[in-house]
Amino acid sequence: MAFYVPYGLWLALFVIAPVVLIIYQSFFDINGHVTLANYQTYFSSGTYILMTFNSVWYAFLITAFTLIISYPTAYLLHYTKHKQLWLLLIILPTWINLLLKAYAFIGIFSQNGGINTFLSMLGIGPKQFLFTDFSFIFVASYIEIPFMILPIFNGIEELNESFVNASRDLGAKWWQTFTKVIWPLTISGVKSGVQAVFIPSLSLFMLTRLIGGNRVITLGTAIEEHFLVTMNWGMGSTIGVVLIVAMVIIMFLTGERKKRGRAHEKV
């Protein structure tokens, strides 16, 4: 079939080959010798393990915060009058380049920026926001919120309203209706949202540089550092392989991953 030729070439060259190459590269040291030393370094030196643990912890926090904010938002959006329009307004910020949003926060969080001016007016005085763990998690959550809202919103849209009514009619309290009916029926949307946020959160190296001020090191930062700064591609690839394994585990835990949120599913 002639249709398969360009698409098949793409699959072979840009999907299969890069994955094979990154695994292959992870067995080379900085001088080009075949070795298992990278994996040895990774697992024996506490630094890398700690960094991985930190990275997963940050990603977990970011995912948790976005979920806490997004679920009620998606739920309430479902009951608004012009929901397609509101949804569009949720999507709009995702079309502004991520770097510009990070850059905005450099201004907002800076010594004389918006937040500190406000705090000074209240008499609390300027505080250090930029280059802290807090600012990294805040900005990352801010950026990921729309990607969490959209899949959850779609999940709630698919929810059959009569189940909710039935549960109320049968005397369930609001909380019971939520935990026994609404949450289980929208869990697939939540799972897609978690996938869409957690995996990218492991690799937000530009935010760790611009907002985290190199205090926060994630797996993504380490890979970028090894590939583009220290030129130790072998070690970078090893961390990459670890990240791929982490990704597979997440996908296994949350079921098949759907495409990343935004407008794909529905506007």
Place this chain on the structure above:
Amino acid sequence: MKKFKWSNLYLFLVFVILYVPIVYLIFYSFSEGDAMNHYHGFTWAHYAALFADTRMIQIVIDTLLLALLSSLIATTIGTLGALAIHRTSRPFVKNTVLSLNNILMVSPDVIIGASFLIFYTALKIPLGFGSVLMSHIAFSIPIVVLMVLPKLQEMRQSMLDAARDLGSTNAQILSRVVVPFITPGILSGFFMAFTYSLDDFAVTFFVTGNGFSTLAVEIYARARQGISLEINALSGVMFIFALLLVVGYYFIQQGSQTRKAKHKAESEAKLNEATH
């Protein structure tokens, strides 16, 4: 008077949080002075500086050209891919290809960037416009496939049979029946590919080398040096552009939906006529 509702307040706050940084950026693009604090008075100076900055203009043109080229090529290859997947009858092959298709959708950007960098280096492909273009095409193809495939699945076999019975060749069936039917999917795919390309930073950052720069990479480089209100002016311009894109996408979606609804109404009307 309308009843006050906590839920509305909550939604309102979420929208405030979502838009405050963007408004903040654009607000200071009109401020005299050179930092994002203490509004100094209205000026167009930063916009003037932006439009006089030939390097920045060149980068904007490059970025748009890159997005347009990569999304056109990705849409072509992706549509062919969707047609091929649709024709595959063996479930095992189909599922394998679909899983492979989704690998680039689920991989973190750094992994895509790093592995492409190894790939180009191994093949001795120079880094620059070419390598960035290939990367953008590569990561846009899966989304095109995912947008076109559902349209193909919606298409009824009877339509193709009818065309064949009426004597059309395979090429005619493709160009007269299949392609018009899946056009909304192709358009959405093109649109998504275009925004993927415009939005990307991490992959481009890995494979761009020294000579070529896109907007995102340039903003990153400038933001690392500190605040420059020219970037604020740029975000003002880009916000307008994003607004236009969103409205455009909204109308593509609405258009396909109303057309569908119209078709449905028409066919139902015909059915009614036939039965009476």
